[in-house]
Amino acid sequence: MKSVLVGVGQAGGKVATALAEYDDEMGFRAVRDALAINSAKADLQGLPLDTVLIGQDVVKGHGVGGDNELGAEVMQSDADEVMTELSDRIDSETEAVFVVAGLGGGTGSGGAPVLAKELKRVYDVPVYAVGILPGRDEGALYQANAGRSLKTLAREADSTILIDNDAWRESGDSVAEGMAAINERIARRIGLLLAAGEPIEDRSLGLGGECVDRDVAQSVVDTSEVINTLRTGGLAAVGYAESPASEDADDNVNVVTSTTRQALLTGTSLPDASTADAALLVAAGRPESLSRKGVERARSWVEEETGSMAVRGGDLPLATDQIASLVLLGGVERSPRIQEFMNRAAEAQAETDGRSEGERKRDAADAFQNDELDDLL
Numbered sequence: 001m002k003s004v005l006v007g008v009g010q011a012g013g014k015v016a017t018a019l020a021e022y023d024d025e026m027g028f029r030a031v032r033d034a035l036a037i038n039s040a041k042a043d044l045q046g047l048p049l050d051t052v053l054i055g056q057d058v059v060k061g062h063g064v065g066g067d068n069e070l071g072a073e074v075m076q077s078d079a080d081e082v083m084t085e086l087s088d089r090i091d092s093e094t095e096a097v098f099v100v101a102g103l104g105g106g107t108g109s110g111g112a113p114v115l116a117k118e119l120k121r122v123y124d125v126p127v128y129a130v131g132i133l134p135g136r137d138e139g140a141l142y143q144a145n146a147g148r149s150l151k152t153l154a155r156e157a158d159s160t161i162l163i164d165n166d167a168w169r170e171s172g173d174s175v176a177e178g179m180a181a182i183n184e185r186i187a188r189r190i191g192l193l194l195a196a197g198e199p200i201e202d203r204s205l206g207l208g209g210e211c212v213d214r215d216v217a218q219s220v221v222d223t224s225e226v227i228n229t230l231r232t233g234g235l236a237a238v239g240y241a242e243s244p245a246s247e248d249a250d251d252n253v254n255v256v257t258s259t260t261r262q263a264l265l266t267g268t269s270l271p272d273a274s275t276a277d278a279a280l281l282v283a284a285g286r287p288e289s290l291s292r293k294g295v296e297r298a299r300s301w302v303e304e305e306t307g308s309m310a311v312r313g314g315d316l317p318l319a320t321d322q323i324a325s326l327v328l329l330g331g332v333e334r335s336p337r338i339q340e341f342m343n344r345a346a347e348a349q350a351e352t353d354g355r356s357e358g359e360r361k362r363d364a365a366d367a368f369q370n371d372e373l374d375d376l377l
């Protein structure tokens with residue numbers, strides 16, 4: 001999927017960098033261009049991407065300090081400059097634009113929805129957001145910002161792929177170590193998803209210089225399957241797992257199914273996201289070791305597990321001794337994790353507004369009932 005990445009804010013810049021580097025290392029070349037935008041000059045320095053500093057007149061390069069309304073304002077007032085930078089990068093080949101941001105801070109949280117709206121106004125390409133939810137131990141301001149940003153982003157972007165910062169946190173990790181590991185996991189998931197849309201002749205298909213035999217590597221998932229899976233809009237999640245494979249496809253039926261199970265049950269970017277409106281299973285590995293029967297079985301297992309009748313499946317030739325399963329879930333807004341997060345965000349919002357605990361709990365329960373959330377998305 002020929003993509004342009006735009007990282008907004010600190011997390012956005014770091015994750016866009018991790019994605020561009022993964023794409024480069026793997027030789028996929030799905031990432032055609034990447035740009036980082038921030039209101040904090042220091043956070044742009046050192047990123048190996050082209051950058052745009054916004055809000056200089058207002059915050060003088062010092063960032064918006066977690067104020068996501070100000071983040072939205074500075075993105076809006078500098079939108080012309082940002083869109084001009086992007087106009088050189090988005091061309092007739094571009095199949096999607098990904099706006100990547102941490103939703104808990106100020107610049108990314110406020111700026112990403114504004115940018116998604118501008119992009120949709122101008123370009124006829126899908127605009128997807130990759131939104132990072134704050135971990136549970138981050139403060140009330142982060143939770144409240146993310147709750148507001150998530151609702152706006154879900155409306156403006158064609159689909160918002162959510163990453164929960166608590167999804168893979170290892171106990172004992174420092175915050176910085178934790179982030180680097182999370183970013184690596186995000187890059188592997190989203191990076192493989194982008195590669196899944198690339199025609200075989202555009203990918204090197206090699207790891208460490210090896211090449212897959214093109215005569216065997218036939219069935220490739222194409223871009224339209226990714227787009228169709230995300231067509232329901234709203235919120236999405238992506239799961240991943242890999243396991244060592246035997247050389248012979250017939251021996252790998254169970255490897256494909258158990259790896260897919262792991263990808264969905266323990267490897268998703270949004271834990272507990274199992275009900276979905278649509279899904280796409282991509283099985284990656286050496287073509288001669290990918291079991292078609294295994295992929296079909298795994299696909300129907302995903303169908304049962306998610307309750308969706310729209311589960312697509314396909315394989316992605318890759319020169320690796322592993323079999324990897326990537327499961328993209330579209331339309332996950334009814335998952336318990338989203339409900340839990342929205343309650344947390346509503347409570348945090350009330351806390352920052354200074355209301356009593358009783359009032360806060362009642363408001364949180366009232367404001368984010370299931371059907372109301374459905375209406376929002």
Ligand SMILES: Nc1nc2c(ncn2[C@@H]2O[C@H](COP(=O)(O)OP(=O)(O)OP(=O)(O)O)[C@@H](O)[C@H]2O)c(=O)[nH]1
Nearest residue numbers: 009010011063064065066102104105106107108134
């Ligand atoms: N996964 C991941 N999350 C990050 C990273 N850096 C920050 N975050 C999360 O992103 C949120 C904060 O957003 P930032 O991107 O730091 O803030 P910002 O958008 O630059 O906004 P301001 O600093 O207020 O101008 C928090 O919830 C952090 O946990 C990162 O490298 N990876």
